[in-house]
Amino acid sequence: MKVLITGGAGFLGARLARELLHRGHLRGQRIERLVLADRAETGDAALRDDARVQTHMGDLLAQIPALMAQPYDAVFHLASAVSAECETDFDLGLRSNLDTTRALLDACRAQAARGGPVPLFVFSSSVAVYGSDPALPLPAVVDDRTLPTPQSSYGIHKFICEQLVADYTRKGHIDGRAARLMTVSVRPGRPNGAASSFLSGIVREPLAGVEAVCPVAPDTAVALASPASTIAGLIAVAEATREAFGGRTALNLPALTVTVQQMLEALREVGGEEAVRLVRFEPDATVARIVGGWPSRFDSPRARALGLFPDRDFHTVVQQYVRDHRDAVRNTQALASA
Amino acid sequence: MKVLITGGAGFLGARLARELLHRGHLRGQRIERLVLADRAETGDAALRDDARVQTHMGDLLAQIPALMAQPYDAVFHLASAVSAECETDFDLGLRSNLDTTRALLDACRAQAARGGPVPLFVFSSSVAVYGSDPALPLPAVVDDRTLPTPQSSYGIHKFICEQLVADYTRKGHIDGRAARLMTVSVRPGRPNGAASSFLSGIVREPLAGVEAVCPVAPDTAVALASPASTIAGLIAVAEATREAFGGRTALNLPALTVTVQQMLEALREVGGEEAVRLVRFEPDATVARIVGGWPSRFDSPRARALGLFPDRDFHTVVQQYVRDHRDAVRNTQALASA
Numbered sequence: 001m002k003v004l005i006t007g008g009a010g011f012l013g014a015r016l017a018r019e020l021l022h023r024g025h026l027r028g029q030r031i032e033r034l035v036l037a038d039r040a041e042t043g044d045a046a047l048r049d050d051a052r053v054q055t056h057m058g059d060l061l062a063q064i065p066a067l068m069a070q071p072y073d074a075v076f077h078l079a080s081a082v083s084a085e086c087e088t089d090f091d092l093g094l095r096s097n098l099d100t101t102r103a104l105l106d107a108c109r110a111q112a113a114r115g116g117p118v119p120l121f122v123f124s125s126s127v128a129v130y131g132s133d134p135a136l137p138l139p140a141v142v143d144d145r146t147l148p149t150p151q152s153s154y155g156i157h158k159f160i161c162e163q164l165v166a167d168y169t170r171k172g173h174i175d176g177r178a179a180r181l182m183t184v185s186v187r188p189g190r191p192n193g194a195a196s197s198f199l200s201g202i203v204r205e206p207l208a209g210v211e212a213v214c215p216v217a218p219d220t221a222v223a224l225a226s227p228a229s230t231i232a233g234l235i236a237v238a239e240a241t242r243e244a245f246g247g248r249t250a251l252n253l254p255a256l257t258v259t260v261q262q263m264l265e266a267l268r269e270v271g272g273e274e275a276v277r278l279v280r281f282e283p284d285a286t287v288a289r290i291v292g293g294w295p296s297r298f299d300s301p302r303a304r305a306l307g308l309f310p311d312r313d314f315h316t317v318v319q320q321y322v323r324d325h326r327d328a329v330r331n332t333q334a335l336a337s338a
Numbered sequence: 339m340k341v342l343i344t345g346g347a348g349f350l351g352a353r354l355a356r357e358l359l360h361r362g363h364l365r366g367q368r369i370e371r372l373v374l375a376d377r378a379e380t381g382d383a384a385l386r387d388d389a390r391v392q393t394h395m396g397d398l399l400a401q402i403p404a405l406m407a408q409p410y411d412a413v414f415h416l417a418s419a420v421s422a423e424c425e426t427d428f429d430l431g432l433r434s435n436l437d438t439t440r441a442l443l444d445a446c447r448a449q450a451a452r453g454g455p456v457p458l459f460v461f462s463s464s465v466a467v468y469g470s471d472p473a474l475p476l477p478a479v480v481d482d483r484t485l486p487t488p489q490s491s492y493g494i495h496k497f498i499c500e501q502l503v504a505d506y507t508r509k510g511h512i513d514g515r516a517a518r519l520m521t522v523s524v525r526p527g528r529p530n531g532a533a534s535s536f537l538s539g540i541v542r543e544p545l546a547g548v549e550a551v552c553p554v555a556p557d558t559a560v561a562l563a564s565p566a567s568t569i570a571g572l573i574a575v576a577e578a579t580r581e582a583f584g585g586r587t588a589l590n591l592p593a594l595t596v597t598v599q600q601m602l603e604a605l606r607e608v609g610g611e612e613a614v615r616l617v618r619f620e621p622d623a624t625v626a627r628i629v630g631g632w633p634s635r636f637d638s639p640r641a642r643a644l645g646l647f648p649d650r651d652f653h654t655v656v657q658q659y660v661r662d663h664r665d666a667v668r669n670t671q672a673l674a675s676a
Contacts, residue, residue, distance in 0.1 A: 147483050163497055
C-alpha cells in the first residue's frame with residue numbers, strides 16, 4: 001500500500017513514519033511506499049535512506065496536484081500552521097489549515113472518483129478545539145460528547161476540518177477518522193513559541209543542563225500524552241474498523257492529567273535535584289490564562305474501546321524522553337537510569 | 339444605519355425585511371437603507387416600493403464585491419443552499435454555503451479594516467446541525483451545550499460557518515452571532531422537497547382545500563417554530579448586547595415540541611374535520627428515518643435569557659398562518675376564526 005504523511009518532516013510526522021516503517025504494514029497490507037510531504041526536507045537520515053520512503057518538499061496547498069498524481073491507500077494529515085502563527089496571521093491560518101485540508105480532501109475524493117482507492121484519511125485534530133467560553137464553561141471532565149467551543153483560530157480550524165472529514169466520509173469520498181491529539185510532552189528540540197511549549201521545556205532543558213522558565217503555578221493541572229502514546233493513538237485510529245471507531249465524530253485520544261508540581265517530581269526522580277534546580281518559576285499571566293483555559297481532565301471511552309490508555313505516569317514519560325533522545329541529555333543521573 | 343439581508347427574497351428574508359422596516363430601527367439606530375440580496379427579485383411589491391429598500395440580484399458569491407462596495411452596519415446572512423440541494427450536489431453546497439459565507443465574512447473584515455463599521459453579523463444557522471450519530475446518540479433533551487454531530491452536508495456547512503462567525507468575532511472583524519433556527523412551520527407557498535416540507539404541508543394544503551400527504555406516524559414528535567417566532571428570534575439576537583448573547587457559541591432558538599397528531603388536532607380546531615380529512619397518511623421509511631433523527635425536545639436557556647420562548651401552542655401557530663396568508667386559505671371556518 002501507499003501511504004502519505006503530510007507534515008512528514010515534523011517531529012510527530014517523522015516519528016509516525018519510523019513507526020510505520022518499523023511495523024512494515026498497515027491494515028494488514030504491506031507498506032510499499034511512504035511519501036513524506038513537508039515544507040522542509042526531513043532531518044532524519046534513516047528515513048531518507050529507506051527505499052520505501054519518498055520525500056516531497058514545498059508548500060502543501062501548492063503541491064497537492066503534484067503530490068496526489070499518484071494514488072494513496074492511506075493519508076495521515078498532520079501538516080498544520082501552529083496556534084501562534086494562526087493568531088498572528090489570520091489569512092495564513094485559514095490557508096494552511098482550512099484551504100489545504102479541503103484541497104487534500106478534494107484530491108482524495110477525485111482519486112476515488114476516477115476509480116482509485118477510497119483512501120483511509122487520518123486527521124490529526126487537537127485538544128485545542130476545547131477552549132473555555134465564559135458563557136458555556138467546560139465541565140470538570142471532558143469526554144467525547146463535550147461541546148468544543150474553540151477560543152483560538154487554530155482550534156477553530158481543527159474543529160472545522162473535523163466536520164469536513166466527517167462529511168467527506170459520510171459521502172463515501174474517504175474513510176476518514178479525526179483524532180484529537182493531547183498536548184505532547186516531552187517534545188525534543190527547541191522551544192516553539194506555543195503557550196504549551198514550557199510543558200516540554202521544563203523537562204527537556206534541565207535534562208540538557210539548561211535553565212528553563214515555568215510561567216504557571218506548580219498546582220496547574222494539564223492533560224498530556226507522550227510522543228509514543230500519541231503515535232500509538234494515530235495508528236490505532238488508522239487500524240480500527242469503522243464500527244470500532246464509532247460514528248464519524250472526532251475522538252479524543254487519552255490524556256494523562258498531571259500538575260506541574262508532579263512533572264517536576266518526575267524530573268527529580270529521573271534527573272535529581274540538580275535538574276529541578278534549573279527550573280525557575282516566573283509567572284506569566286497571559287500564558288497562565290491560556291493554559292488555565294485548557295481542559296485538564298478527560299474521560300475518553302472511545303479511545304479506551306480502541307485499547308488506548310493514558311501514559312501510566314509522568315516518570316515513565318520522562319524516561320521515554322531520555323531513552324529516545326540521549327544525544328540531547330547532559331544529566332548523568334538521567335542517562336544512567338534510562 | 340445600513341442593513342444587508344442575504345436571501346432577502348426568500349420567505350424568511352422578506353419577512354425579516356418587512357419587520358425591520360416596520361420597526362424602522364435596529365440597535366437604537368434608524369434604518370436608512372435595507373439591501374436585499376438574492377438570486378431572484380423579491381416578489382413582495384411593498385418591499386420593492388419602500389424608498390429605503392434596494393434590491394441586488396445575482397449569485398451571492400459572485401456579487402459580494404459589488405454588494406459590499408457600500409458599508410453596512412448590520413448583515414443578516416440568511417442565504418443558503420438547502421439540504422436537498424447540498425445532498426445532490428456536494429460542490430454546490432460547499433460553494434453556496436461555505437465559500438459564500440467565508441467571502442462575506444472577509445468582505446466584512448475588509449470593511450472594518452479600511453475604517454468602516456465593524457458590522458453586526460447575524461448568521462442563521464439551523465437545527466440541522468443536530469443529527470443522530472449512532473455512536474453518540476443525542477440526549478432526550480437538546481440544550482445549548484449539546485454536541486452537534488451533523489448528518490447532512492447542509493448541517494455540516496451550518497456548523498462550520500458557526501465556527502467561522504465565532505472566530506471572526508473573536509478577532510474583532512465582525513460582531514457575529516449565530517442563531518440556530520428550528521423547523522419553521524407553517525411556511526407558505528409550495529412544498530420544497532425538503533424532508534421537513536410536510537410539516538408545513540399538512541396544515542397549509544388542507545387549509546387551501548388541497549390534499550396533503552403525511553409520511554410519518556401520528557406520534558412523531560417534532561421541534562417547530564412559527565415564522566413570527568423565528569423572525570423575533572433573529573431580531574432579539576441582533577438587538578442583544580454581547581454580554582446578553584453570552585460568549586460566541588451558536589444559540590438555539592426556542593422550539594415548540596408537538597406530535598403530528600397534535601398538529602392535526604390544531605388543524606381541526608381551526609379548520610374543522612373537513613380540513614383534517616384532507617391529510618392522508620402514507621408512510622415513507624426514508625422520510626420517517628430522517629425526521630426521526632432530528633431532536634424534538636429542546637431546553638434553550640440562552641434564548642430564554644433573551645426573552646425568547648417557544649410558540650405557545652400549535653393552534654396559535656395555525657391561526658397565525660391563516661391571518662398572514664388569507665389569500666392562500668380556502669377553508670371558510672379558518673378564515674372566519676382568524
